[in-house]
Amino acid sequence: MNLKFDPDRCFSCDSYACLTKCQYLNYDFESAREERIKIAKGEYSKVLEECKTCYSCEEYCPYDNHPFYRIVELQEEYGINLAPKPIAKQLLKMYAPREKDIASITGVGEKALSLCLFPDLKDNVRSKLFEGLPVIMGRQVFCNLVYLHFANMSVIKERAQQTIENVRKYGVEELVCFHDECYGFFNSYAKAYGLEVPFKTVHLYEYLYNWLKEHEDSIRKLNVKVAYQRNCSNRLSPETDRVLDDIFELIGVERVEREYDRENGICCGAVFKMWGEDEFADEIQKKNVDDMAKSGARFAVFNCPMCYVALAERSAKAGLMPILVSDLCRLAVGEMPRLPGRG
Amino acid sequence: MVYEELKAIVGEEYVSKEPEELHIYSSDPGTMPATEPDYVVMPKTTEEVQKIVVVANKHKIPIVPMGGALALSGLVRPLKGGIVMDMKRMDSILEVNEKARYAVIEAGVTEGMLKAYLERNYPNLRLSTPDAPPIATVTANALIHGSGRLSQMYGFHSEMVTGMEVVLPTGEICRVGSCSISPYWFSRSPLPDLAGLFIGWFGRTGIVTKLGIKLFPKHRYRDVMIFVTENPSYVSDVIWRVAHTEMAEDITVWAQPRPEWAEGFQHTTIYITADSEEELKFKERIIRNALRDYIKQKEGGFLYLTPGMKATFLQEPMSQLVRFADVRKGGGFEYVGAILPVDLFDKAYRKGLEIVEKLGVDWAFSVRIIGRSHCMMFAYAYPFNRADDEDVEKARKALHETNLAVLEMGGIPWKAEEPAQQLILERMDEGAKILMKRVMDLLDPHGIMNPGNWEVK
Numbered sequence: 001m002n003l004k005f006d007p008d009r010c011f012s013c014d015s016y017a018c019l020t021k022c023q024y025l026n027y028d029f030e031s032a033r034e035e036r037i038k039i040a041k042g043e044y045s046k047v048l049e050e051c052k053t054c055y056s057c058e059e060y061c062p063y064d065n066h067p068f069y070r071i072v073e074l075q076e077e078y079g080i081n082l083a084p085k086p087i088a089k090q091l092l093k094m095y096a097p098r099e100k101d102i103a104s105i106t107g108v109g110e111k112a113l114s115l116c117l118f119p120d121l122k123d124n125v126r127s128k129l130f131e132g133l134p135v136i137m138g139r140q141v142f143c144n145l146v147y148l149h150f151a152n153m154s155v156i157k158e159r160a161q162q163t164i165e166n167v168r169k170y171g172v173e174e175l176v177c178f179h180d181e182c183y184g185f186f187n188s189y190a191k192a193y194g195l196e197v198p199f200k201t202v203h204l205y206e207y208l209y210n211w212l213k214e215h216e217d218s219i220r221k222l223n224v225k226v227a228y229q230r231n232c233s234n235r236l237s238p239e240t241d242r243v244l245d246d247i248f249e250l251i252g253v254e255r256v257e258r259e260y261d262r263e264n265g266i267c268c269g270a271v272f273k274m275w276g277e278d279e280f281a282d283e284i285q286k287k288n289v290d291d292m293a294k295s296g297a298r299f300a301v302f303n304c305p306m307c308y309v310a311l312a313e314r315s316a317k318a319g320l321m322p323i324l325v326s327d328l329c330r331l332a333v334g335e336m337p338r339l340p341g342r343g
Numbered sequence: 344m345v346y347e348e349l350k351a352i353v354g355e356e357y358v359s360k361e362p363e364e365l366h367i368y369s370s371d372p373g374t375m376p377a378t379e380p381d382y383v384v385m386p387k388t389t390e391e392v393q394k395i396v397v398v399a400n401k402h403k404i405p406i407v408p409m410g411g412a413l414a415l416s417g418l419v420r421p422l423k424g425g426i427v428m429d430m431k432r433m434d435s436i437l438e439v440n441e442k443a444r445y446a447v448i449e450a451g452v453t454e455g456m457l458k459a460y461l462e463r464n465y466p467n468l469r470l471s472t473p474d475a476p477p478i479a480t481v482t483a484n485a486l487i488h489g490s491g492r493l494s495q496m497y498g499f500h501s502e503m504v505t506g507m508e509v510v511l512p513t514g515e516i517c518r519v520g521s522c523s524i525s526p527y528w529f530s531r532s533p534l535p536d537l538a539g540l541f542i543g544w545f546g547r548t549g550i551v552t553k554l555g556i557k558l559f560p561k562h563r564y565r566d567v568m569i570f571v572t573e574n575p576s577y578v579s580d581v582i583w584r585v586a587h588t589e590m591a592e593d594i595t596v597w598a599q600p601r602p603e604w605a606e607g608f609q610h611t612t613i614y615i616t617a618d619s620e621e622e623l624k625f626k627e628r629i630i631r632n633a634l635r636d637y638i639k640q641k642e643g644g645f646l647y648l649t650p651g652m653k654a655t656f657l658q659e660p661m662s663q664l665v666r667f668a669d670v671r672k673g674g675g676f677e678y679v680g681a682i683l684p685v686d687l688f689d690k691a692y693r694k695g696l697e698i699v700e701k702l703g704v705d706w707a708f709s710v711r712i713i714g715r716s717h718c719m720m721f722a723y724a725y726p727f728n729r730a731d732d733e734d735v736e737k738a739r740k741a742l743h744e745t746n747l748a749v750l751e752m753g754g755i756p757w758k759a760e761e762p763a764q765q766l767i768l769e770r771m772d773e774g775a776k777i778l779m780k781r782v783m784d785l786l787d788p789h790g791i792m793n794p795g796n797w798e799v800k
Contacts, residue, residue: 083644
């Protein structure tokens, strides 16, 4: 499994957007060019140690040359430990697929909803929005892209084919991915590594938009302003961010303009805490939530459950109501969602 | 005859010689073989306890005082028959002195009762609870040198005892501590410390009927942090550093093979409390700074805890422990609680692994730091299926080998089962043994109090 990465595209690039647009690194055009060339050649670059693994360069690259995947591969090659070793190793064990989970796979029908590894979301999808859609979740369908934050591309590669095969065993022809990361795995990662995905995948936003459009009569416009936390893995499918705007329009929600949204989105900070960079995590979280609070939004809206966990309390204390995108849609169709993980 | 006399003291409802009831009192969930009492009696007052002791002396039959019977090492099995005195009816909380922060309770008051009572009536006070089921009694736990949630800061629960009322083996009632001369049960000092005559003796020297126990401030905020390492030789230093900050209310360490992600790692769990969020954050930051070297060198880091995980670790007591105790099914569970210096963590950990690998038993290691790392209670826990003799025997072997290893390392098995008591006595200073024997002979001339335990030969 080799990454479809063409060094020549980097050599001939005249933007170096991967580094000059980065939310965390501060490179001018000249120094970005130097480091980018090192990375393209597979040489050591200080970027490998400075990278905060926010995925953004995957979106910034004008040539779809997968700069982020390339960086992660080189981080691993040069033995860079982003997180404390026991934390990274424990995480690897925590989500490894188990024989018993694979053995328990049975057909669920043509369409299913993947909740990835978030069992706490079960209550949040008990809704007419997801009626008739069987739920699959667990380590056997876990995309493993979280290890991009831990310089561990080899384990993702090692488990990728089996993950695709496991979903196929469910007999699914169309898989709705609740989490951006799963969708990114099947649509960005799999393509970047030449893996065939024998079923169709649908991003949650696309699914929600279609459902709401079909049931437009049942929508009660919410007429509220929301601040949206764009998560890292949405960078793997930037086109879906525009679908979210369409959803918001349908349900009468204004996505406030703020500094850290869309292309300028910043991390939720959870990964930095895992790395032991708590002060940096706090700084980023504060910047993000302060920005949300001053935007005049009433809700802080998340799609990634991890972002929700990392920022819900802080945003609530700042006077915003934290909520998942799908729960916001439920409000618009007259349902009263509960907090994730609280039954 | 004895039955009739006991009946006359407590009433027919509270005495039994029925085999099915005697059977219940013959063992605990540990590996020690069952030994049945002849009678079970449940007194309600100190005076009834006194009268029962007089009867036992008259007939020269043993008495075994019993709290929750949760020591797991068979300490309240009547090794020589006689009367098991179940203290659960003496369950009154007699006094809480809010300003002096102590409670006076009867011997049958459970951890759960006192905790709930304080939560309802004195929300600013708490007691140090052990990680035992809430039906464990406060008095028995203190008398066996138990430890718990506040032991990192304030030591063993026995050190939290402020006074006691005791029925001596010869029937006299006496009070020790400040309550011997004052209406207040505030302290054992500055008098001669007679409480030591009744703590750690497993009921050999008398029956404690009332206890004064220290209470502590309860703070509004509570949080938990878990520091993960993969090298046991780091752990004693991690503990030392955290204890040095004086910011941690409780420090425990756990290592176990299940769930599979936990195997091979040591988890130092640090509990912090505060009265404001700022204070809590401040304490967290100080603790993180204390461990910064490990994080920088990538040798250790804090586990990311979701709200659900935090809620699990913040439970008091933790319900997951009960689940582990029954992992083999069949309700068997026992551990060697080794009291050891903290710097022996690495050795103790490796020795434990050697034993479990050799014997192929299920296991979990769980450590509580006592008194700012003055020492630790290193629990080598072995669950087993009581319905499977082979499984019981394997656990018994593991416990025995662990007891030997602990003594070899210079530690002492806590609340040791009777065979382990003998291992301790074999190694004990001769003078100390003579003194122990003299104390027991002097206080209990007929040898009626829980005989078979601490038997100095």
